[in-house]
Amino acid sequence: MTRVAVDVEGQRLTLSNLDKVLYPETGFSKRDVIDYYRQVAPVMLPHLTGRPLTLRRFPDGVTAQWFYEKNVSRHAPGWLRTARLANRHDDGSGPNDYPVLDDLASLVWAANLAALELHVPQWTVTAEGERATPDRLVFDLDPGAPATIVECCQVAEALREVLTADGLEPVPKTSGSKGMQLYCAVRTDSPDETSRYAKAVAQRLASEQPSLVVSTMTKSARTGKVLIDWSQNNPSKTTVAPYSLRAKETPTVSAPVTWDEVADCRDPASLRFEAHDVLDRIAADGDLFASVLGDGARLAQ
Numbered sequence: 412m413t414r415v416a417v418d419v420e421g422q423r424l425t426l427s428n429l430d431k432v433l434y435p436e437t438g439f440s441k442r443d444v445i446d447y448y449r450q451v452a453p454v455m456l457p458h459l460t461g462r463p464l465t466l467r468r469f470p471d472g473v474t475a476q477w478f479y480e481k482n483v484s485r486h487a488p489g490w491l492r493t494a495r496l497a498n499r500h501d502d503g504s505g506p507n508d509y510p511v512l513d514d515l516a517s518l519v520w521a522a523n524l525a526a527l528e529l530h531v532p533q534w535t536v537t538a539e540g541e542r543a544t545p546d547r548l549v550f551d552l553d554p555g556a557p558a559t560i561v562e563c564c565q566v567a568e569a570l571r572e573v574l575t576a577d578g579l580e581p582v583p584k585t586s587g588s589k590g591m592q593l594y595c596a597v598r599t600d601s602p603d604e605t606s607r608y609a610k611a612v613a614q615r616l617a618s619e620q621p622s623l624v625v626s627t628m629t630k631s632a633r634t635g636k637v638l639i640d641w642s643q644n645n646p647s648k649t650t651v652a653p654y655s656l657r658a659k660e661t662p663t664v665s666a667p668v669t670w671d672e673v674a675d676c677r678d679p680a681s682l683r684f685e686a687h688d689v690l691d692r693i694a695a696d697g698d699l700f701a702s703v704l705g706d707g708a709r710l711a712q
Contacts, residue, residue, distance in 0.1 A: 463509030555633030587657035
């Protein structure tokens with residue numbers, strides 16, 4: 412195993428197996444993964460800061476076995492920020508020590524673990540290490556074949572009308588897979604407030620556009636339609652972070668997009684972005700997801 416010691420903003424890290432190919436179809440290596448996350452860090456880190464992370468790791472690449480990791484191992488550097496949080500699944504296990512990626516060194520540390528995908532909840536941890544109430548509202552749009560992201564865009568525009576009428580500012584991003592998500596910055600007082608609101612909106616759209624939208628998880632009901640998955644607002648769930656790589660055949664990215672791009676989408680390929688595409692978009696447009704970092708609005712009752 413080849414190891415290289417590096418200094419990242421004053422923190423020491425040992426990187427390993429940099430030439431290992433993690434995306435065989437394109438030859439995208441661990442070195443490329445680390446370099447992507449290094450370059451995307453200025454716009455990505457604000458969306459990770461303070462959020463306990465779940466890593467989806469692919470040590471032998473996207474065609475081999477993978478696993479989720481929540482607990483930081485004992486081999487992690489001492490400077491890495493962690494958050495010890497009780498396990499909300501009633502399985503008798505103890506608390507998890509989640510990594511919290513607040514700086515470039517932490518992001519490089521995760522990339523070196525072949526954590527291709529980074530998943531975060533819609534809430535942060537407080538300075539005291541407690542769960543805060545949600546500061547983000549999310550709608551996960553999942554197409555049932557033969558529907559594609561094209562139909563997701565149609566649903567996203569309908570959702571936008573409802574959300575803006577309620578005083579919210581939705582921001583779209585691709586999932587990096589088949590669908591897309593809408594996010595809004597919000598202010599809440601309870602952990603289930605966003606779930607209640609999102610469920611009501613999803614059910615409303617499903618009743619208004621039954622030929623296009625479903626709001627229940629039943630697989631048989633989703634053929635040719637778009638599921639508005641409101642359940643991703645459950646505090647125990649996570650969604651893929653903006654700018655995260657996805658473990659597909661090629662290094663696609665969960666990429667923020669503009670509403671003009673959503674309105675113009677007629678072909679799924681038009682909203683498919685790989686790592687190099689996203690870096691070019693950032694160079695041209697900056698962080699298209701930045702408004703989610705702003706002060707949130709209260710949810711309509």
